[in-house]
Amino acid sequence: MENGESRFATCVFCDGSCPLSAACDEGELNLSPLNPAIPALCSKAVRWRDYVDHPDRIVRPRKNVGTKRNPVWEDISWDQALDEIAEKLTRVVEQYGPEAVAASEMPLNIGIGGVTRRFLNHLGSPNYITPLLLCMGNTAQVHRAVYGWFTGPNWDAADLVVYFGQDRGPERWPVEFHKLNAALARGARLIEVDPRTTETAKRADERIALRYGTDAALLLGWINVIISEGLYDREFVEAQTTGFDELACWVAQYTPEKVASICGIEPEQVVRTARMYAQAENAIIPWGVVGDMSVNSTAMLQCQCILRAICGFLNKSEMVFGPGIGALSNTDIADFPALSPEQRAKQIGIDAYPLMSFKAMELYRPAFERIGLSQPSDIMCCSATATPNLVFKAMAGKGPYPVKAFFAVGNNTVMSYADQGQVIEGLLNQDLVVVFDHWMTPTAQLADYVLPGDTWLERDFMGPVFDVAPATTFGHAFIEPRGEVRGWYDVLKGLADRMGMGEAFPWNTKRDLYDHILSPLGAPFDEASVRPAIGKEAVAHGSFLTPSGKVELLPSVFESLGIDPRPAYVEHCEPGVDESAYPFIIFAGARDAKSYNTNHHQIAHLRELEPEPLLFINPVDADELGVEEGAWVRVSTTVGSVELVAHIDAVQPEGTLRVPHGWWKPETAQGLENGLSGAQLHNDGLLFSGEAWNLDPVQGLPNLRGGIRAKVTV
Numbered sequence: 171m172e173n174g175e176s177r178f179a180t181c182v183f184c185d186g187s188c189p190l191s192a193a194c195d196e197g198e199l200n201l202s203p204l205n206p207a208i209p210a211l212c213s214k215a216v217r218w219r220d221y222v223d224h225p226d227r228i229v230r231p232r233k234n235v236g237t238k239r240n241p242v243w244e245d246i247s248w249d250q251a252l253d254e255i256a257e258k259l260t261r262v263v264e265q266y267g268p269e270a271v272a273a274s275e276m277p278l279n280i281g282i283g284g285v286t287r288r289f290l291n292h293l294g295s296p297n298y299i300t301p302l303l304l305c306m307g308n309t310a311q312v313h314r315a316v317y318g319w320f321t322g323p324n325w326d327a328a329d330l331v332v333y334f335g336q337d338r339g340p341e342r343w344p345v346e347f348h349k350l351n352a353a354l355a356r357g358a359r360l361i362e363v364d365p366r367t368t369e370t371a372k373r374a375d376e377r378i379a380l381r382y383g384t385d386a387a388l389l390l391g392w393i394n395v396i397i398s399e400g401l402y403d404r405e406f407v408e409a410q411t412t413g414f415d416e417l418a419c420w421v422a423q424y425t426p427e428k429v430a431s432i433c434g435i436e437p438e439q440v441v442r443t444a445r446m447y448a449q450a451e452n453a454i455i456p457w458g459v460v461g462d463m464s465v466n467s468t469a470m471l472q473c474q475c476i477l478r479a480i481c482g483f484l485n486k487s488e489m490v491f492g493p494g495i496g497a498l499s500n501t502d503i504a505d506f507p508a509l510s511p512e513q514r515a516k517q518i519g520i521d522a523y524p525l526m527s528f529k530a531m532e533l534y535r536p537a538f539e540r541i542g543l544s545q546p547s548d549i550m551c552c553s554a555t556a557t558p559n560l561v562f563k564a565m566a567g568k569g570p571y572p573v574k575a576f577f578a579v580g581n582n583t584v585m586s587y588a589d590q591g592q593v594i595e596g597l598l599n600q601d602l603v604v605v606f607d608h609w610m611t612p613t614a615q616l617a618d619y620v621l622p623g624d625t626w627l628e629r630d631f632m633g634p635v636f637d638v639a640p641a642t643t644f645g646h647a648f649i650e651p652r653g654e655v656r657g658w659y660d661v662l663k664g665l666a667d668r669m670g671m672g673e674a675f676p677w678n679t680k681r682d683l684y685d686h687i688l689s690p691l692g693a694p695f696d697e698a699s700v701r702p703a704i705g706k707e708a709v710a711h712g713s714f715l716t717p718s719g720k721v722e723l724l725p726s727v728f729e730s731l732g733i734d735p736r737p738a739y740v741e742h743c744e745p746g747v748d749e750s751a752y753p754f755i756i757f758a759g760a761r762d763a764k765s766y767n768t769n770h771h772q773i774a775h776l777r778e779l780e781p782e783p784l785l786f787i788n789p790v791d792a793d794e795l796g797v798e799e800g801a802w803v804r805v806s807t808t809v810g811s812v813e814l815v816a817h818i819d820a821v822q823p824e825g826t827l828r829v830p831h832g833w834w835k836p837e838t839a840q841g842l843e844n845g846l847s848g849a850q851l852h853n854d855g856l857l858f859s860g861e862a863w864n865l866d867p868v869q870g871l872p873n874l875r876g877g878i879r880a881k882v883t884v
């Protein structure tokens with residue numbers, strides 16, 4: 171960049187996606203937040219130089235010329251890498267069919283959405299998964315079934331914020347942290363539902379310290395109180411919803427007393443907080459990951475959706491957007507019609523867990539056709555996906571058919587799902603594993619080819635990378651790409667050309683693709699991207715994008731798929747576990763400030779501040795076990811065990827443990843024989859089962875929160 175020049179970009183060192191400005195001042199490049207409400211950059215963004223110029227960063231394509239268990243890496247050219255991958259992929263397709271190719275992708279990390287699905291759709295594979303499913307997948311499908319689209323809170327209007335386990339801070343989603351601060355400063359109240367007294371919980375007007383995994387019961391109790399006391403918005407319910415009378419009968423069983431005993435709280439608190447919610451002018455329940463990571467996820471999220479609607483908050487404080495008009499969407503780019511009905515029907519999980527699959531997607535078609543769109547949106551890139559744990563089983567040769575080629579795209583697959591052992595078994599059984607990343611992650615260590623990806627600092631950007639809200643955002647590269655790193659579009663284009671799929675990728679560069687996406691606006695990328703964002707008008711649909719056009723409190727889509735539409739609380743039940751041998755309850759989460767999921771552990775300045783994976787344990791439990799602060803301990807479930815450093819903390823309720831997500835030690839020896847650089851010692855995925863008993867029964871996504879039994883050995 172020239173002296174005095176400034177550009178804007180979107181940081182994706184975490185999924186906060188903060189807009190930043192990069193300015194060149196007297197030869198020095200400085201980053202600062204573009205949002206005036208954010209006082210400073212977080213520590214990960216401050217350390218951007220340590221990241222992009224890290225000596226361990228992969229900046230050339232690599233091939234494993236050793237074995238899967240003991241890899242030997244050789245740098246190769248891009249041409250050799252793409253030639254060989256295309257050839258091996260073609261062989262897998264010829265031998266097993268295109269459905270034998272699967273991909274796990276995090277579009278946020280790689281800065282482009284829709285193109286991997288396009289590649290799979292044209293190749294003929296329905297087997298796309300994303301770790302985003304564990305984050306927002308349950309939410310996406312439940313919101314869609316009830317409202318036809320995802321909701322977003324209107325923070326400016328909120329007079330009551332209800333958080334389920336969210337603990338925001340200056341290093342953990344600062345943008346929302348500052349919105350919360352502003353709302354509380356304005357006098358908005360806060361209900362925090364969390365077993366732990368987090369920093370956010372300390373600021374709450376009501377703190378509901380329920381038992382892990384019982385949120386759905388609490389919410390059913392709220393709905394019952396609100397309906398039986400007549401605190402709901404009758405006008406909205408009558409005009410705009412379906413299923414209310416049946417819902418009212420159904421929830422009557424969830425009395426405050428019953429719910430309170432399930433949750434381990436007082437019945438008065440259930441009643442008091444239900445009234446507080448219903449009587450607010452503009453309450454919001456912002457998205458939080460706890461809702462997506464329990465066996466009761468679907469029920470919990472459905473209850474939240476019901477509450478927003480019956481209390482009259484929709485499109486006041488809880489905005490239901492819809493597909494935007496103007497620029498093309500990620501769904502348009504994905505080109506779902508290219509995948510034949512026969513191939514869609516082969517999607518792994520389509521019968522067991524149809525809500526996330528192509529089967530459910532089809533049920534929204536009439537609603538989208540009503541507003542003039544030819545295909546339902548792939549909202550949040552979590553619609554029409556395969557079921558992750560079943561894909562890993564198929565990769566391991568456990569049916570329903572072989573999956574033999576796997577792409578990990580901006581995703582550390584080994585560490586980002588439940589049942590790490592199953593993921594590894596699946597990867598070992600592949601004819602081809604391609605990883606597109608920055609580092610020799612535990613997943614990359616099991617690859618045949620590791621392809622070096624660019625970072626957000628080195629690429630132009632146009633968002634959003636999945637269809638969620640009607641807006642288009644822009645960013646510009648502000649440093650030179652290091653070594654031979656490339657963007658993901660170029661990789662796919664290179665493969666498509668070599669595999670006779672060039673016609674499906676007619677844009678020579680990502681820039682050409684961006685111009686195509688912007689063509690309905692008549693402004694190419696160069697012109698449109700002079701500002702950081704342009705608002706995209708939502709399609710004026712005048713009704714909800716559900717089959718009935720109304721808010722479906724008991725969704726017809728559920729019924730069509732054979733799913734009971736009445737939300738119910740189910741006690742988490744771990745088969746055959748001896749509770750006296752496994753006396754603790756664990757959850758994974760409470761994110762570390764200095765890393766992001768599995769990333770950033772290699773940045774020395776950050777690592778010094780959070781050097782080891784921490785187990786949070788209550789002082790009473792630590793005392794009883796004779797565990798001292800800072801001691802290494804082993805935590806085991808019936809599935810597996812990890813080694814962690816004890817951190818004695820009264821915030822962690824007695825009888826419960828917190829295990830961290832995403833810990834590996836990039837500085838330690840690589841390869842499966844060496845424990846995948848610590849991933850086989852520390853990651854939460856070793857502890858959580860991917861079997862049916864630990865999955866949300868509707869969507870087949872794993873519990874990583876309440877209910878798992880564990881023991882601690884010193």
Ligand SMILES: Nc1nc2c(c(=O)[nH]1)N[C@H]1C(S)=C(S)[C@@H](COP(=O)(O)OP(=O)(O)OC[C@H]3O[C@@H](n4cnc5c(=O)[nH]c(N)nc54)[C@H](O)[C@@H]3O)O[C@H]1N2
Binds near residue numbers: 280302459608832
């Ligand atoms: N066991 C378990 N699994 C989980 C969770 C959990 O708590 N426990 N949490 C879930 C949640 S909430 C989420 S959001 C997901 C997160 O899933 P991901 O976002 O996939 O997170 P990571 O597994 O850290 O994978 C990030 C990988 O992408 C690489 N990467 C980052 N930026 C870029 C880039 O610009 N280009 C390329 N090519 N690569 C890049 C990083 O080096 C890293 O290896 O995981 C989910 N999975």
Ligand SMILES: Nc1nc2c(c(=O)[nH]1)N[C@H]1C(S)=C(S)[C@@H](COP(=O)(O)OP(=O)(O)OC[C@H]3O[C@@H](n4cnc5c(=O)[nH]c(N)nc54)[C@H](O)[C@@H]3O)O[C@H]1N2
Binds near residue numbers: 185334337365460
């Ligand atoms: N620095 C940093 N920031 C991040 C991330 C990171 O890795 N590092 N990750 C980002 C991502 S991908 C996500 S999804 C978000 C996640 O951020 P959050 O949504 O805040 O989720 P967690 O931090 O996993 O969990 C927070 C709380 O959930 C509580 N909890 C656990 N089980 C239950 C339960 O059953 N019910 C209720 N009510 N509460 C429960 C725990 O006690 C804990 O205090 O953070 C984002 N921000």
Ligand code: SF4
Binds near residue numbers: 187341344
């Ligand atoms: S919180 Fe930090 S790491 Fe995350 S997007 Fe914002 S600046 Fe980047």
Ligand SMILES: [Mo]
Binds near residue numbers: 459
């Ligand atoms: Mo997440």
